[in-house]
Amino acid sequence: FQCIQDLLPKFDTEWVMSDDAPAFFNGYKRCFPKTRAEPLHCQWHVIKNLKQYALDLYGSKDERGKTVATSARNVARTIQRVEFWQKATSLLSDLDTDRDENKKYAKYFEKYLKSFSLWAPFMRVHAPFNTTMISESFHSKLKMSVLGDNTLSRIDRLAHILITLPTDIGEELRIADRKKYVSGVFRLQAQMAAHKKGVNYGDNGPTVTRD
Structure with a gap:
């Protein structure tokens, strides 16, 4: 939080979400004592x-x-x-x-x-998140996949990873979006087939009325 304060002294947010340990929000408040942020637990x-x-x-x-x-x-x-x-x-x-x-x-x-x-x-109906899973997923990938569960990695290697990792994550997101699009096409085809079947149901088909 001190690094954030040094880089963005006017940084402000409405919410700070963490697990149920108070240390995170206390640290944030120490660096941003005038913040309007409300603490939320994941x-x-x-x-x-x-x-x-x-x-x-x-x-x-x-x-x-x-x-x-x-x-x-x-x-x-x-x-x-x-x-x-x-x-x-x-x-x-x-x-x-x-x-x-x-x-x-x-x-x-x-x-x-x-x-x-x-x-x-x-108590959080206006908050844009309900869990910390985005950061948890990033932390898990960084720790297990990239660093190989090595907590003693050199700081220069870690800095390089943090610089290049967003590109890798962006590619993963593009692939995930593509998969959703492809599966969405199949769902659309199934919906259209069901609609056609419904229209053809019965000898004369459905009766459509208009106001």
Whole structure:
């Protein structure tokens, strides 16, 4: 963030998304203390943590843990505010038993609910993203495919990779777009065939009325 501030001192954004560690937004605020940006937590990371804690707590083979993880995921994906709180309340009510695992997960989930403004879908309706998957994909490609999982790569090699990598990624995107176009042509052909079949259905075909 300090490098960004040095290069773009007037840089400003409406949102800063990260996983649920506060260090990223704190670092951003330190470099841009007058920012209007609001912190958001990546939905994928939130759901991952809610699921993983349930599986660790109940055991990966316990059906109860799987059910709790699914319910928590459904809460985290609910867009409507009222429905969100209804599902959250229902989950907490379901956890209100004497079972120790239920009590621990309820406490964990209540802690998440206190920071709902950072991850609840209805709190980010105007944000252009919901997860950090674009940057995660870039980081994974950089680490695994390019650097070969070598975290001690020389800085000059890393700098060269960062300069040339956008071209490689751009080519991948062009290929992906081309695949979508080709598959789209086949879908269009299927739609036209279905339409023709519908028009020819019956002896006299459909009756078309106009206002």
